Amino acid sequence: MNPGLERLRDPSEKTLALLLLAPAFLLLALIVVYPIGKLLWNSFFDLRLSGGSEAVQFVGWRNYVDVWKDHDFWNAAGNTLLITAITVPGALLVGLGLAMLANLPFRRRWPVRLALLLPWALPLAFVGLIFAWFFHTEYGVVNDVLRRLGVTPSMWLLSPGLAMTAICAAIVWKTSSFMALILLAGLQMIPRSLYEAAEVDGATRWQQFWQITIPMLMPSIIVALIFRTITALQTFDIPYTMTKGGPGNATETLAMLIHKTTIDYLDVGYGSTLAVCMFLISLVVTALYLRRIGRE
């Protein structure tokens, strides 16, 4: 038998480790490293699939300069950050409330847990379509309720401010259950004895909440915030199905702009540049969080 094969059959610890890691590494390289590398590469080219035979041209930093001057990019970036700034704290507050509610000693817990899980289990596009119906001027339930209360109904999805409000409401509804799930797990980790001790010392419910629950929950809150913030920066489905970015492009997010540029306009080069810029924004936000955790 040849010695190489012999070594494969009975490898040392180190070779074994490398061998076992190789498949995972290859897979990651294929589905993470290669696409990101290709994205970066494409962002330096004038690569339009609608042009057909036109040769692909290296344009250096031109796409990035265009992004800097692109009104649509800043508009979309602003919308994305606005949605993030509203829906992340919104979902945290609502989610915390839901988690506290679910943590109460109900006799039957499963209906509460199920209700908590349901919005999270629904596909995003589904939620967008449902809320688009809720907020429809004529057929929507929101305006119906307003009409019954004697309030003048609004054209929710046709004015920039109201459309943004409606979208944020849909996102908060959809995402707070995910927050609640993580926070509920955190709540259940807090030992009862802490509360008992606090009660003996005469602490009020309010004091218990601020002095015990919140500090003990902090790690869960941060994890939930990181996840939620990253997905909020990638918001696509709900505005896409509710308003298609309208009216005009008042509710267009970065992910929608990238989708439009690459899929509708077939401008892969510029689309890649936009995607790189979005990646940078996510990177900065995540880095800020990580620094904060490092200090904790």
Place this chain on the structure above:
Amino acid sequence: MRLRTCLSLLLAASLAAGGALAQTTLRVFSGGSNQRPDLMRKLFDQYERANAGIKIQIETGGATSELQRQYLSTVLNAKDSAIDIFLIDIVNPAQYFGAGWLEPLDAHLGAADKALAPYLDVYRTSNVVNGKVAAMPGFADAMFMYYRRDLLEKHRIAEPRTWDELGAAAQKILKAEGNPNLQGLSIQGAPIEGAVCTFLLPYWSQGKDFNDASGRLTLDKPAAVRGLQQWLSLVDQGVIKKNVAEVKTPDTVNEFKAGQVVFAINWSWAWDRFKDDADSKVKGQVGVMPLPAMAGGKSATCVGGWQWAVSAFSRHKAEAAKLVGYMAARDASRFLAAEGALLPTYQALYQDPEVIRQVPWFKDAGQVMVFGRSRPMSARYGEVSDAVRTTTSAVLARTKKPEDGVAEIESRLSRVMR
């Protein structure tokens, strides 16, 4: 040793199978359900019977033109040879051919001037890109002005010829009927493909062009502003409803069907919905007329319709082109007209007594089709459409002034259409 035996057995078996099945399978993308894949299947069945060795598989998908465009762009970008033939919207031949995704059909079906001679003008021009036959017309479509014949007769109103006349007629009817659910005119203002036509109809009807023959933008800004203002003034008159920027194509159809609309602009497939649907409250009461013009202008309508094209990545181009020739032939057009009331692309079929006997409304439809104009042909149509429909919708939602909207369309498209 054993492995080699296995392999050679496998090879022999596959060769034998290949010999037995000397057959070509053509895969056809035939649009969504509005493009009637059921009728296409019947034609394909006939073709299979007449051509031994050809098998045709249908793939459908995408309810709207935009969704189909997105899907096909993905397939074709990947140079996927899985689909041989596509049914594409009239706005797409220029873009797809420009991208090198379509096989020129000249070599298979004859040069452009010959192959496309018998068709309506607008299809003759839209399917030729750079002098080459990019696709062949399958069936026609256009925006029609439907109206409630019963209401116009009841209130002794003639078919309006201009938008102002239409506004006055609708106001008169709305006032006399006193039904708060009744709308005067329904148009599509949501940011969908139909909104491109909503922008173009009043603009074209002033005798203006959106682009020249080479595809360069020739937007007359004051005329475009007047067109958008026409819609807004109809909204102010209470003829068009306030949330028009939310209205999509099916909304117009459903509301007209429910008897809630006096005048409605929609594609030709709506006719059958009004006539045949079980829940239609307007059966036998619907009329069709040419679209009104702006004062002093001339009627114009927005043409749609579907074309057969052969993929540049197909492995069976000759067979596919032959099938396309069959699907674009007069007999197929006549069959689709009689069975599904799909509008013929042949001018002559609108006067064909047999066709008229089966689908009487084609007599009216023929009068509208002659005013047909095509949306701008551009290799970057996705961008053209997006700029026009998004801005039109925003203007109709009153989040932008018509002047600002038109300036925005011009600044976006002057780079794209040059």
